[in-house]
Amino acid sequence: VRAYRIETDNNEVTRAAEPYDEVAWIQAAKCDPIAFAPIYERHATQVYRYCFRQTGDPDLANDLTAKIFVRALEKLHQYLPRPGATFRSWLFTIARSVITDHWRRHRPLRLVDERELALVDGDPGPEEVAVHRSEVEELRRVLDALPERQREIVELRLAGLTTNEIAAAMEMTVAGVKSAQTRAYSRIRELMTHRAGDAR
Amino acid sequence: MTMHPFRRRQDISHGDALDEWLNTRTSGSGTTPNEPEGESLPGAAQEFHAWADNAQERDPAATGPADDLWNRILAGRGRLQVDPAHNEWSDGDMDTTIQAPMVERVPPQSNRTKRVQQEAQSSRAGGWLNAVAAALLLLSLGGGAYLASNGGFGFGGDGDEGRYAAQVVSPEASPAGGDAVCDVEPLTTDQIVAYVENPYSYMPDDVFGTPAPGNFSQTLPSIDLIEAVDVQMAPSTGQGEVPDDATFEDVRSVARQYLACMYNGTAAQVLTFLRPQEIQDIVFQNLPVYRTEEDVRDFVESVRDMRFGDLNPWLRPVGASVALGEQRIFVNPESTDARVFQARRFEGLEDSDKLAFIGLEYHDEAGEVIGLTGWDGTPLVGGHEQTNGGGSLVFVHSESTDTWYFFRHNSPWG
Numbered sequence: 001v002r003a004y005r006i007e008t009d010n011n012e013v014t015r016a017a018e019p020y021d022e023v024a025w026i027q028a029a030k031c032d033p034i035a036f037a038p039i040y041e042r043h044a045t046q047v048y049r050y051c052f053r054q055t056g057d058p059d060l061a062n063d064l065t066a067k068i069f070v071r072a073l074e075k076l077h078q079y080l081p082r083p084g085a086t087f088r089s090w091l092f093t094i095a096r097s098v099i100t101d102h103w104r105r106h107r108p109l110r111l112v113d114e115r116e117l118a119l120v121d122g123d124p125g126p127e128e129v130a131v132h133r134s135e136v137e138e139l140r141r142v143l144d145a146l147p148e149r150q151r152e153i154v155e156l157r158l159a160g161l162t163t164n165e166i167a168a169a170m171e172m173t174v175a176g177v178k179s180a181q182t183r184a185y186s187r188i189r190e191l192m193t194h195r196a197g198d199a200r
Numbered sequence: 201m202t203m204h205p206f207r208r209r210q211d212i213s214h215g216d217a218l219d220e221w222l223n224t225r226t227s228g229s230g231t232t233p234n235e236p237e238g239e240s241l242p243g244a245a246q247e248f249h250a251w252a253d254n255a256q257e258r259d260p261a262a263t264g265p266a267d268d269l270w271n272r273i274l275a276g277r278g279r280l281q282v283d284p285a286h287n288e289w290s291d292g293d294m295d296t297t298i299q300a301p302m303v304e305r306v307p308p309q310s311n312r313t314k315r316v317q318q319e320a321q322s323s324r325a326g327g328w329l330n331a332v333a334a335a336l337l338l339l340s341l342g343g344g345a346y347l348a349s350n351g352g353f354g355f356g357g358d359g360d361e362g363r364y365a366a367q368v369v370s371p372e373a374s375p376a377g378g379d380a381v382c383d384v385e386p387l388t389t390d391q392i393v394a395y396v397e398n399p400y401s402y403m404p405d406d407v408f409g410t411p412a413p414g415n416f417s418q419t420l421p422s423i424d425l426i427e428a429v430d431v432q433m434a435p436s437t438g439q440g441e442v443p444d445d446a447t448f449e450d451v452r453s454v455a456r457q458y459l460a461c462m463y464n465g466t467a468a469q470v471l472t473f474l475r476p477q478e479i480q481d482i483v484f485q486n487l488p489v490y491r492t493e494e495d496v497r498d499f500v501e502s503v504r505d506m507r508f509g510d511l512n513p514w515l516r517p518v519g520a521s522v523a524l525g526e527q528r529i530f531v532n533p534e535s536t537d538a539r540v541f542q543a544r545r546f547e548g549l550e551d552s553d554k555l556a557f558i559g560l561e562y563h564d565e566a567g568e569v570i571g572l573t574g575w576d577g578t579p580l581v582g583g584h585e586q587t588n589g590g591g592s593l594v595f596v597h598s599e600s601t602d603t604w605y606f607f608r609h610n611s612p613w614g
Contacts, residue, residue: 048265058261066273113586135255136262148491160226182215189244
């Protein structure tokens with residue numbers, strides 16, 4: 001048994017048992033949100049990265065991560081384990097909703113820049129070549145080149161979800177996830193080949 | 201048509217191998233997945249994931265959330281804010297950042313919708329003539345810079361004659377960059393609380409069926425409605441359409457009043473320009489997770505009569521902060537090339553059927569015009585470096601209330 005302490009402004013929570021028992025903490029958190037801390041700690045990084053990959057903005061990614069966990073806290077009393085699904089898949093269901101909500105409200109309204117699309121297809125113009133971009137931005141461009149559903153599946157794979165969890169989070173069948181996943185990674189293989197060619 | 205059963209089987213096999221490799225990798229079982237062949241689909245997935253992991257590990261911003269994010273969540277902030285003045289994290293402590301109002305609120309005369317409709321009706325017949333007259337007036341006075349040096353354009357003129365006329369206002373008389381009066385009737389506390397409880401309650405039942413029951417401790421409507429609606433994400437705003445005279449006058453009237461209230465109105469007046477969903481979002485961002493109706497009411501009462509420009513940035517609608525910097529923005533009087541886009545089932549605007557873009561005029565602190573932008577933010581005068589990013593104001597039209605709401609300041613340069 002290892003003590004575990006989360007300090008907040010005026011509260012603290014002590015972990016009573018190891019290893020991490022998610023079900024127990026969920027039950028506890030339904031009564032007291034302080035007990036959600038270990039759950040937050042376990043999933044926050046993947047949720048944040050999921051948000052960051054989609055926004056490329058650390059401030060916004062923190063903002064969205066906070067919103068996702070706030071909503072998870074608010075809806076925790078509705079959470080019921082389902083066969084094939086996990087708490088993580090439930091959490092990412094909320095994450096998808098929050099991010100979709102955000103984009104629908106705040107996606108920049110601008111004309112599509114054809115040069116950006118050309119870049120993903122391995123045909124960058126001289127201006128784009130000259131501009132330095134981080135690899136994370138490049139990763140986002142690869143993901144942007146996928147159809148929406150395929151992109152979401154790959155995003156959830158990057159977040160560490162299994163096929164069953166993705167199916168639960170996206171309300172798809174396992175077969176549907178596998179089929180879209182195969183197409184997504186086939187496309188990624190093409191894009192990575194282009195990328196390797198460009199690097200040479 | 202000839203079938204290719206063996207090829208199909210091969211695809212399935214590749215898909216299964218890929219799925220197996222991905223599950224082994226992500227299961228957390230500690231088992232190292234078998235090394236896939238480089239050219240195979242699992243091989244490509246391995247290369248991609250290795251690259252993605254490496255990229256994220258090397259980018260400090262991608263590594264993980266802010267250290268104190270959990271405490272902020274628990275403390276009820278829910279949403280982090282960046283203080284633009286210091287460009288760093290701010291606790292957003294309401295007690296220390298909201299200041300006493302600096303000017304008295306103008307007593308309301310009428311509500312916004314009625315006023316806009318009256319103005320629009322009275323001026324529709326001569327709308328385009330007025331626009332032409334405004335351009336001629338600009339020329340006759342020697343150009344926008346000259347006008348701006350004398351105070352720029354006013355918002356508040358009623359009637360056809362003075363509607364787009366330049367108002368000569370000395371900078372001393374208008375140190376804040378505009379004498380425009382915000383005279384829309386503010387939302388009452390009860391109205392704001394009702395919108396926070398259920399921002400969809402004003403919508404007719406045939407939009408989404410019976411509105412969900414309100415709950416001050418949940419953002420449930422936002423989540424559930426979005427999951428229920430299959431919104432098509434438009435890849436582009438396209439070219440849009442030139443609005444008809446009536447639409448143009450409606451939007452321009454609302455834009456002028458919105459800007460007037462941004463500078464000189466109270467929080468409760470500015471909220472009349474926001475859709476109820478956004479009002480709920482703004483209020484929720486400033487209250488603890490476990491809030492009650494009383495919490496919402498107390499918060500609304502504490503800020504409703506404050507001058508909007510004095511409130512800290514996180515109470516402002518999205519994209520509005522550009523209006524409150526050192527520069528001042530006005531509706532571009534030459535913005536006769538506004539555009540309207542279809543908005544139905546777009547961007548989560550469940551109740552909206554149109555987006556309208558309208559250009560802006562930028563003044564510096566002395567009142568000099570330093571730039572004009574058209575509907576798409578393209579600078580008409582001056583470069584975008586001079587115009588604080590350029591851009592246009594975007595409004596959405598609600599079918600339910602037949603009202604234009606402020607949506608965002610849209611800048612093509614980010």
